[in-house]
Amino acid sequence: MIILGLKILLVVLALQGTVAYLIYIERKVCAYLQDRIGPNRVGWHGLLQPIADGGKLLLKEPFVPEGANKILFILAPAIAVFTTTIGFAVVPFGPTAPGDPSSFVIAPGIDVGILYVFAVSSLAVYAVILGGWASNNKYSFLGAMRSSAQLVSYEIPLGLSILGIVLIARSLNLEQIIAAQADGVWFIVYQPIACLLFFTSALAESNRLPFDLPEAEQELIGGYHTEYSGMRWAMFFFGEYTHMITVSFLTTILFLGGWDLPFVLSASSTGFLAGLAKMIVICVKAFSLILFMMWLRWTLPRFRFDQLMNLAWKVFIPLALANLLVTAVVVHVLRS
Amino acid sequence: MKPDDPNIHWVQEPKLGLLDKLYLPAVFSGLGITGKHLAQKKVTVQYPDEPHVSPDPLKYRGVHRLNRDAEGRVKCVACFLCATACPAHCIDIVAAESPWPDREKYPEVFVIDELRCIYCGMCEEACPVDAVELTSMYNMTGKSREEMVFDKEKLLSVYDATKDTEPMRSKGFRLEAGPASAHGREKGSGVFCQDGPEGASHKRLPTPFLGQEGHG
Numbered sequence: 001m002i003i004l005g006l007k008i009l010l011v012v013l014a015l016q017g018t019v020a021y022l023i024y025i026e027r028k029v030c031a032y033l034q035d036r037i038g039p040n041r042v043g044w045h046g047l048l049q050p051i052a053d054g055g056k057l058l059l060k061e062p063f064v065p066e067g068a069n070k071i072l073f074i075l076a077p078a079i080a081v082f083t084t085t086i087g088f089a090v091v092p093f094g095p096t097a098p099g100d101p102s103s104f105v106i107a108p109g110i111d112v113g114i115l116y117v118f119a120v121s122s123l124a125v126y127a128v129i130l131g132g133w134a135s136n137n138k139y140s141f142l143g144a145m146r147s148s149a150q151l152v153s154y155e156i157p158l159g160l161s162i163l164g165i166v167l168i169a170r171s172l173n174l175e176q177i178i179a180a181q182a183d184g185v186w187f188i189v190y191q192p193i194a195c196l197l198f199f200t201s202a203l204a205e206s207n208r209l210p211f212d213l214p215e216a217e218q219e220l221i222g223g224y225h226t227e228y229s230g231m232r233w234a235m236f237f238f239g240e241y242t243h244m245i246t247v248s249f250l251t252t253i254l255f256l257g258g259w260d261l262p263f264v265l266s267a268s269s270t271g272f273l274a275g276l277a278k279m280i281v282i283c284v285k286a287f288s289l290i291l292f293m294m295w296l297r298w299t300l301p302r303f304r305f306d307q308l309m310n311l312a313w314k315v316f317i318p319l320a321l322a323n324l325l326v327t328a329v330v331v332h333v334l335r336s
Numbered sequence: 337m338k339p340d341d342p343n344i345h346w347v348q349e350p351k352l353g354l355l356d357k358l359y360l361p362a363v364f365s366g367l368g369i370t371g372k373h374l375a376q377k378k379v380t381v382q383y384p385d386e387p388h389v390s391p392d393p394l395k396y397r398g399v400h401r402l403n404r405d406a407e408g409r410v411k412c413v414a415c416f417l418c419a420t421a422c423p424a425h426c427i428d429i430v431a432a433e434s435p436w437p438d439r440e441k442y443p444e445v446f447v448i449d450e451l452r453c454i455y456c457g458m459c460e461e462a463c464p465v466d467a468v469e470l471t472s473m474y475n476m477t478g479k480s481r482e483e484m485v486f487d488k489e490k491l492l493s494v495y496d497a498t499k500d501t502e503p504m505r506s507k508g509f510r511l512e513a514g515p516a517s518a519h520g521r522e523k524g525s526g527v528f529c530q531d532g533p534e535g536a537s538h539k540r541l542p543t544p545f546l547g548q549e550g551h552g
Contacts, residue, residue: 033370037380299370300363 008106012085019241020050022290029294060230067136068227076131077232080239083123084246090116091249093286094279095259096175104279105175113174114166117250118159121205125151127239128207128214132224143223146305147214150204153312154211158201160320161194164327165254174250178258186257193323195255197316199289202251204308206243208293210300211308248289249282256285393472394505397455400448400486401494403467403504410492411467414441418459418468426452427459427468446488451481460505469505471498 024039024046031038039046064070090113094104110116125148132144165187166172169180181187188195204211215223222228225236252258259278303311337344355361381388390396403411414431432444448468459468471494478484486494 032374032378035373035376035379037378037382295367295370296363299366 004106011088011106015085015088015242015245016238018245019238020054022241022244023053023237024050025291026294026297029291030298033295033298054234057231057234062230062232063227065136065227069134069136072130072134073227074232076127076134077228077235077239079130080124080127081235081242083120083127084239084242087117087120087246088242088249090174091246092175092178092253092258093249093282095275104275109173109175111171111173114162114172114177114250114254117174117246118155121243121246122151122155124239124243127236128224131228131236135224135227137227139220139222140224140226143214143216143220143226146220147207147224150207150211150213150308150312153309154201154204154316157197157312157316157320158205160317160324161191161197161201162254163324164191164194167324167327167331174253178253178260181257182260186255186260188255191255191323191327193319194327195251197320197323198254199251201312201316202247203293203296204312206247207240208244209297210303212297212302213305213308216302244290244293245286248286248293251289252282252285256289258282388474390472393502396472396474397457397470398473399450399471399476399494400453400459400491401469401471401498402446402488402491403469403495404492404499409436410442410446410488411465412443412446412463413439413465413467414443414446415464417462417464421458421462422453423456423458424452424454426450426454443488446491447485448491449485450476450478451484466504471502473498 027049028038028046030036039049042048042052064073089106090110092105092108096105096108128147128151129144132140132142132147135141165177168187168190169177171177171180177187203209207214213223214220215225217223220226225233228236259282261278261281405411412429413434414429416429416431419425419427419429426449428445428447428449429443430445431441434440434442436442455470457470460470463469468491473494476484
């Protein structure tokens, strides 16, 4: 129990530190893609920038606008952090063994793992909607409305796209999905369309460009978090980046073989060192995906709202359904 | 203009093929473009640490200077053309009878309000004797508004500080032959203009001297 508590503490702290530095990396990536240098004043190459930013945000006034619903206004950022963080609970960030205290997951062996992640991460929309509504600001409200429409629409292709994986792996358990790919073929080979759909829908889910309409600066100032300041604003940021981390881990687990590294690490290699190596492999994969998301963000223009909706309902959902149908037929034929 | 006007050339939107409709080729080519910039030379100038170098100091419009002639006298003949041309009305001249025989007037007072100035360079364009010029100095500071109102002495001192690094922007004429300046910044007919840099030093000013200097 104590070990679990320590593990949870460690994971949460690691997540927060990672998020802080992801923001730094994002700024650096953005700068380099635009021929700039990026933050380089605080510490060596600006490495202390996140700490300075954190300090600044802590000292800022947490302002509550007039006419805002105070309870919901304060609650919303907490929901953003809470939902995205507990979503990470079942995500294995290294090899797991039931009962082994050193396994790299907080809640090992959850049989509905992926359903749990989806259920919890779609709760994040509450943070956005409540935050936008409670602010008593039309920009916040518009951002929240867009966000709800967007999240509800992209939940569907997100869920449909992984059904093929579930059919092939015969499990919703994330660890077993990785096991099905270990020493075999990564699911991206079987399900390239699903991978594309999943990753794109995940971008929309986590409000990343090119789908960042809920916080489109040019139209909505800050979107749903226009009225937020200080640490409350930072918590929304934290939620968004944690979501990015979770989504990257999920993509890695579902499509890129998790900690599987062909010809180097085999599923049979056990022990703490092998476990550590596997953890590094999965983290590197997830981190590359995060970098890719940042690269995308600083490359693509934002979608228009009708384009966004058309993409979800007219392209992604039919494609995901077709993909599911074909997968089901092939799996059935091959297994019977 | 009506929509059926024969002068209107209607352009059809290009029809997108299946590949284009997938967005993906465009996305990846876009990623390629931004990816290329990752390794490109950065354009950032770390300003306080490394000085900003103007690509052409002779075209930069910074602090004014009042040029001296070969004998060290102020070149200005107090004709008021600069003050007339100035759209910001920041030049204030009081003319007096010249103590020298080769001209009638000279400026007893010549004041430019550097805070009011919009650095358009029209005083430089207007000056018939190339007395007032803009320099490439941009880092001027002052602790009060009064300090930023530059009088004749201060403007002459700008000339003294910049004459070695920045030659005259155009060739002086009428009052003196003067050493040929660099850079043909065309004025008037162009008869007096010289093309090509002649010993033009494009170096930047070594120090932000205005910040160090005492009060004007």
